[in-house]
Amino acid sequence: MENLLTILISLLAIIALVQLVRIFELATKLKGQQEIEISDKENHYNGLALLIVGFGFVLFVAYSFKLWGHLILPESASLHGIQIKLLWDTTMYLILFVFFITQPLLFWFSYKYRGKKNNKALYQTHNNKLEIIWTSIPAVVLTALVVFGLKTWNNVMVPDTSNAMVMEVYAMQFNWTARYSGEDNKLGDANYTLIGGINTLGVDINDSASSDDIITREIHLPVDEQVLMKFRSQDVIHSAYMPHLGVQMNCVPGMSTQFAFTPIKTTSEMRKELKNEEFDYVLLCNKICGSAHYNMQIKVIIETKQEYLEWMSQQDNFNTLISR
């Protein structure tokens, strides 16, 4: 019944609209105006609207950084983040510069050169000098940007990791597990065929490097120390993303990936900075992986070396775990 009524009302509305448009069209016909020609009035109002809406948009973009700026992630809590920030700011200023020139020009020209009956446009086909200039300028600017970008990328992705603490983050639908390499700073071999029972990561018992490995459900990292994080996945592709630390890397089954970084702010320092006592770092999944993709997370705690060692001493190593 209700549905029928909805359908009826919609039908009536459509018919009413059709009639309305017809009346409208008849009226323009009576006024003797050619429907297809755009009148000066229409050109004027649309041009004006473009000017107002266009400049409104451009101004809003400027204002939005004030309005929503606080939503943006705080300054990176890891060392490489400082370098990236420099590149980010440079690129961002460049983008905004171009944006604030081209968009206003577009809307200004639209208004300024709105059509009028007796106007005639300029016949102008090309201008080689101008075109060479505005091809070369982007070329030069982009070359600089590419060089800067590649330098940063290489510094971030290919750092010296000879003294880094090695650990592993293991992904599966829909949770994360951490494995620390222990005193030898060497992860024991692992293989998906060995997964079973308590050995959820498939660590090879026979590899001597595995006996001191430590498996945890939280990630703890000492501040100011470089960590080389390795990633594996058990089932589908996941992606380990730590937004505050500026770290992201896919976890791909059958493949080992890695990311090296140095956290520089402890959790409690970050809490103070954000004036939020509940704040915690988090590692979340950033590659679609199934129904609970939106809730695949593990807590990350960055603390002083002392706190870290204390926490570590309370964890069981792999040997103890297996023999239990």
Added chain:
Amino acid sequence: MSNQDHHHEETFISKYIFSLDHKMIAKQFLLTGMFMGIIGVIMSAFFRLQLAWPDEGFPILETFLGKWAPDGVMDPNIYLALVTIHGTIMVFFVLTAGLSGTFSNLLIPLQIGARDMASGFMNMLSYWFFFLSSLVMIISLFVSSGPAAAGWTIYPPLSALPQAMPGSGLGMTLWLVSMSLFIVSALLGGLNYIVTIVNLRTKGMSMTRMPLTMWAFFVTAILGTLSFPVLLSACLLLIFDRSFGTAFYLSDIMIQGEILTQTGGSPILFQHLFWFLGHPEVYIILLPALGITSEVVSTNSRKPIFGYKAMVGSILAIAFLSFIVWGHHMFMTGMNPFLGSVFTFTTLLIAIPSAVKVFNYLTTLWRANIQFTPAMLFSIGLVSTFISGGLTGLILGDAALDINVHDTYFVVAHFHIVMGLSAIFGMFAGVYHWFPKMYGRMMNKSLGYAHFWITFISAYGVFYPMHFLGLAGVPRRYYSNTAFPMFEGLVEINELISVFAILGVVAQLIFFFNFFYSIFRGRQSSQNPWRSNTLEWTTPVERIHGNWPGELPTVHRWAYDYSKPGMDEDFVIQTTPLKDGEEEGH
């Protein structure tokens, strides 16, 4: 042999269904594309409801989604399915087939002065493969395990293993079948477009006299024929992995407690194959829109397009570069950092021809006499979104910067603005501009204005704020943001986006109403309503088989002689011979 001599009797079926006439096939593409568009856009409204009000129950969701939205609250799996099908439909069905299929078919023979496509039969097949493909995609919405849900990029192993998610069952099989049919359609169409443009240009229509629309469609067709086969192979290998136990993309997997036997494959291989199509695909979508815009902007500015040669050069440069940048979608896959450097370099290069295009559009508007038809408004909208979206590409294309925004809402904002909005605007511009050529009637102008203004404002209203979600670290393809305290402050901005999204979706009703109303009731069009130079406006309003009643037209000049000094009118049709001593523009 000219076609007007033998008026063979046309039945309803040969005229409207299995038509060989390019103009009818264009309309078939357009209507099918519009139908798919309605589905895709309604889906986006649904998941925007979920994202803004995650705990609220919406009866409308239960009505449409049934058991997948108990009490009107969406299930996470169906959220992913909706996002996946929305993306697939928008990218392939609406903006590839719907946009390129419609306007390549309609305009190529008309603008180069040909009676029809090189092969009308292949052209018909192209449409019917597309139709079948759409049908299969729609059927996949009704299978009990749900449609494909691994994202429109369908990365294996997620898409390869039915155990991984319900959407990777029958739904994914149908997705792959549908896409394979789609690719056949795209190839049949593309080859036809290329051959037609190369061989059937009328007398005087040299390549350098072609309108920019023709250049855009020509290059688009080349892109498609070179890259779609790679996606087809990627899909076939995936079908093998799914059904015949091969291991192209699978290795070392344990899922749901089961150890799979496949070893030696690589999930990353799929990504290389996928994006080898996927990036050119972005330009397969965008170039036709830019081509349409060039035509519309020049006509309605009453001014030649500025820098014709540079425009052609940029199209070619963009097309060439688009084949060597695919890796920018894979910076975070653990690829060798050196490879990342190469792709950063090639990607940022694309900014140069793109900037040239923008400057040329701006200069075309300078000292113009702009006629604000709805098509012109949408074209100006396109230039605006192309700038806004293109600029953020400088961030995403720079590997070092991508680390922190890859796969976040920043990406969603970027590609919707630069590809989604620009192409949709281009498509609307095309429909408003060439509607008279398709139906012999005019669309209502005032409704067109209302449609543009609401759409333009809500489009930025939806996608501009999404940049901030991305900068706040919100990943894409998240069913809900409620699982993380760090996203608590984002409720309001999410609601704002959804309000604009719903407004934008509803505004499309104006367009659909206008479209169908005008087919039957619109004012009769004159032969050349926009006072345009190109050949399509020399054909009669009645749209006959073979396009021109007598001889094919002969071309004497380029397409952009608007407001040329010394001429009686502010336009000079391409068939007008040069006057004594007149110089041809270029």
